[in-house]
Amino acid sequence: MILCRQLLDHGDYVTAGVLPVEFEKHEDRSAEFKEFIEEVGERDNWRARLRVVALDIKIMGQCQSAVAEAVQTFGRIDILLCCHSEVIVGTVEELSQSSRTLSLIQDQFETNFFGPVNIIKATLPIFRAKKNGHIVLLTAITAHLGTPGLSMYCASQWAIEGYCDSLAYEIAPFNIKLSIVQPNMEVNVLTHKISSAPPMSAYAEENNPAPLSRNILSGLLDRIEGTEEPTTGDQLHSNEVTALYPPLSKPMKERLVAETVHAVAAIGGHDNPPARHIVGFEGVQTVKEKLKTVSEELEDFVECSSAVDIEKHEDMSASTQTQQVSPGG
Structure with missing residues (x-):
């Protein structure tokens, strides 16, 4: 809003x-x-x-109806913004404990992957017919970075970004642009529904030193300025599957999303928008560090990578000819 x-x-x-x-x-x-x-x-x-x-983006029929109503009301669609997501908190093992937690995984992908796919597919014929349009997808830097305790959320973000990276090439000939906007993780997590799987003792702070998102978010919800319910974080440690919306005050929400809203508005109206835009200095630095690590590992093992290269075409041809010569020839 x-x-x-x-x-x-x-x-x-x-x-x-x-x-x-x-x-x-x-x-x-x-x-x-x-x-x-x-x-x-x-x-x-x-x-x-x-x-x-x-609109429930998980239902293709509702996506088609929403697109049709937009065209009927305003005559056209210029920009599609996909900004709805949900977050599931829990380690891989915690999310595998029961049929209920396994259903959380399916819900995560239905909302964060198949939902945007549905609304994009419903809109593409409109954009393609007028040979113009812009799709803006709001994800998070978790689509660049694995985050302990948010494995399925990260997986859904990586999935939709991979889909959109491929889609961008397919729709470019129709003059349809696609931009991915990645704010800090807190922007999406604290402004959408959070579901939490029951914790396992093996992953408690005293047993596991990994910086799990459950503990980080729990403390953040209890301490953050503007939180209306100071004990909200305790719900993330419940022995039952829980779901909540972080009870942030209106001023706090506005401050939290201000940079992202500005970025989305600016990119949406740009003649030559970026394919991917990271919001905020902290996010940029985090992604730079990840790319630096990937680059360094690539260089460390470049000889190992090159060792499996197939012989050049000329060498292969010469080898084939040698093998074809008969012993008596």
């Missing part, structure tokens, strides 16, 4: 997809949405430039 406000204030037309069931289950999110709708009604020309549609 923060991005919607900025786009409407800029004079853009917005079709916003919302998941009604989430508002029904969470009163604070429902109240925030109602406040936004009231604000839209009070601002000049906002109401005429906003269309809210019910």
Whole structure:
């Protein structure tokens, strides 16, 4: 809704997809949405430039209906923003303990991978027909970095980015652009639903020195300025599967996503947008360190890599000819 406000204030037309069931289950999110709708009604020309549609991106039919309604209402679609995701907290073993935790893995990929795939597929015919369009995908730097305790979240992010990297080549001849925006992990994690698998004692802090995301997020939720419920972090250590929305105050959310909202708005309207954009200095430095490590390891083992190279074509041909000469010839 923060991005919607900025786009409407800029004079853009917005079709916003919302998941009604989430508002029904969470009163604070429902109240925030109602406040936004009231604000839209009070601002000049906002109401005429906003269309809210019910959308569960996991359902292809709803994606197609949302796209059709956007075209019918405003005549065209110029930019598609995929910004919905969910987070599952738990180590690989913790997520393999029961059928319930295994279903969390499926839900993770249904939301973070197949959901964006659905809405992208529904929009592509529109972009292709007019030979113009821009797809903007919001992921996180976890699509570059493995993060302990967020293995399935990272896997879903890597999957959708791999899909989009390949897709970008396929749609370039139709003048359709694709940009991936990667904010810090906290931006996505703290503004979307978090589900947590029951912890295993083997991965408790006293038994495992790895910086697990469960402990980091738990402490962050309890300490972060603007958190309305100071004991929220304890829920991530429950012996049952739990789900929560971090109860951040409105000012805290606005500060948290400010850089990302600015980046998305700027990239969406750019004539020559980047294929990938990392938001924030910290994220840039983290990715640079990862790339440096990869480069150093590549150099360390370059001789080993080269040792398995196939012989040159000329050498292969000469060898073949030698083998074909008969012993008596």
